[in-house]
Amino acid sequence: MTSDRNKRYTIKELSAEFDVTPRTLRYYEDQGLLSPERRGQHRIYHATDRVRLAWILRGRRVGFSLAEIGEMLDLYDVGDGRETQRAVTLKRCNERIKALEAQREDLNATLNELQGFAALISSMTRDTETGQWIHADTGEPLASYGP
């Protein structure tokens, strides 16, 4: 049962797997987002580092800054057991959730407009007489759709 959890990675392997450069991993470490083991001079990444990295990159894709991602990761690292700390963690956690939900609204709105526009373009034909682009059904020209 020496499972997946026991796998170790060099900086090259991990960076290759996630398609980032070694420089990036060292930078994340500088910023306190990762803290791999050290075997002498070299870094050795464990499964937990791998999971954290995946988390970081996903956060980045969603638009968070590294500082924000760091905070979010810190939320997970509270196991000591101070009541106030628990409350703060929960509060920040809910704030982040709010932000993400707002962002999801923005994303959906943007997506809808783009899809609507794509559908519009698809349904356009060229008028056989004037050579202008018109709506296939209504016959109206494209004019000034959208923003």
Add this chain to the structure above:
Amino acid sequence: MTSDRNKRYTIKELSAEFDVTPRTLRYYEDQGLLSPERRGQHRIYHATDRVRLAWILRGRRVGFSLAEIGEMLDLYDVGDGRETQRAVTLKRCNERIKALEAQREDLNATLNELQGFAALISSMTRDTETGQWIHADTGEPLASYGP
């Protein structure tokens, strides 16, 4: 019927309404994202500029770069009627849609984990004997949840 469409804005008004600085609006103009009318020296923003600005800012919140947003806005500005141009527009449009859908997946995943973690924290109680934080139902400690 001199509707909403006829309203004009100074740079101050528009920037205040959207909570950005005038500098930002000038910068967006530099980058070709906006092109307000000029009355002599001053800029005059119309309803269309307002709509574009809203679009830009939403795109920004969703994580696009200004360059990308510029491309997306350009998609809307094609009314001349060259077939290849229409095809290209549609293609890029669909690419953007793909990217947005991928991002929505990331966002949902992040959101789910955060919500799950928040729920976990909420359900923790302190053990009356050891003083440790444990799961209210299972009695297990927090240990190393998450990344």
Add this chain to the structure above:
DNA sequence: TAGATAGTTGACGTTAACGTCAACGTCAAG
């Protein structure tokens, strides 16, 4: 033993997206 290979730490460069500041124009109000 020499070279190739993989890694390390600084130090400095780069890009995007503005902020900040200086110097100037303009137009209505006192």
Add this chain to the structure above:
DNA sequence: CTTGACGTTGACGTTAACGTCAACTATCTA
């Protein structure tokens, strides 16, 4: 007329998130 309020154009500064490069170290291989 001059004093603000509002606006303008450069020019330079700043921050985040790395890229790039130099100078080293350690280890493995031929």
